[in-house]
Amino acid sequence: MPRKEREKVKGAKLNITSLMDIMTIILVFLLKSYSTEDIQIAPSDDLRLPSSSAQKPPELAVNAVVSKVNITVDGVKVVDVSGGTVGEEYKRGTLISPLFDTLKEKADEAKALAERNPANKFKGRILLQCDREIPFSLVREVMYTAGQAQFAEFKFVVYKSE
């Protein structure tokens, strides 16, 4: 074998530089979209939040989700929703009984905590994630129920559009 050919076979090297370029760009992009947000949302067809020009960042609070199919509080399903309303058997007038019971429990828990730790006062904050298509009547019922359970400071969660 001629000498030149033997040298060619010896070292096959991968050119990694271009891959490095990609990685660096991806790294910068991902660092930019890094989040340490407290609240979690699980977007689905049944829960599409409206977008808004609101700028206030969300904070930690009891999390009530009103989707097209059910109402959940802190990830636990409370009552079913169909056709933009809760079944009559779950309602006492404007009050949604199962939701009231759950929220009352949460409020009592938070108050018991507040008693032991005065720095952590019960402020009655509640995050409401509502699907954009649900009618106001259901939003009102949820707000009324939350109000009865002493959650009076509503925070409507929306997508930031800018």
Next chain:
Amino acid sequence: MAYKPSSRRRAGGDDEEIELNLLPFMNLMTLLIPFLLASAQFVTLAVIDSSLPAIGAPQTNVDKKEDDKPPLNLTIGITNEGFTVAGSAAVLGGGTGGPGSLDEKSGPTVGLTSDDSYCRKVQCGGSPDCQHDTPCHDHKALKELIVQVKDEYPDEENVIIAPNADIAYHVLVSVMDHTRDHKPEGATEREILFPNVVIAGGAK
């Protein structure tokens, strides 16, 4: 006649390329990227504040300034026909210079708009496959009216919104958006309009 540079000296080998050992860096990258992907945030969330005045929220309307002007009580009703904007009659009645369109009348103050592209933009945003109704609420006209009201009452920050029972939630959010603040043409800062929203029960 030009000669090309001699290539004899180059064959010597002290000019050989030095290669960086990039492998440890690659290892780092392959670890960092999955981690960052998992915690990446693709939608940013925000919240809109509103509180119930009656129950357990004494902090909202306590420190009202003593003012010679009675409160405006700006109320926006949302119905299927449009927006009805009203203030307390004591202030706006008797031609005190308030916008004429604020008078109580039977029809809506701001009617629906039939601008199809506007309705599409408001209701669908960017998503291509979404249904939209064409006569829709005219948030732009409402905002113009609200800006006029704000000029008249610069200290007022409260607004009561009373939607009908069958109004979709996103219309309510949009009304809250347009009454909260606005960005005048050419300005960089947003001007506050009526940020304190109270949502009323509305008509059944």
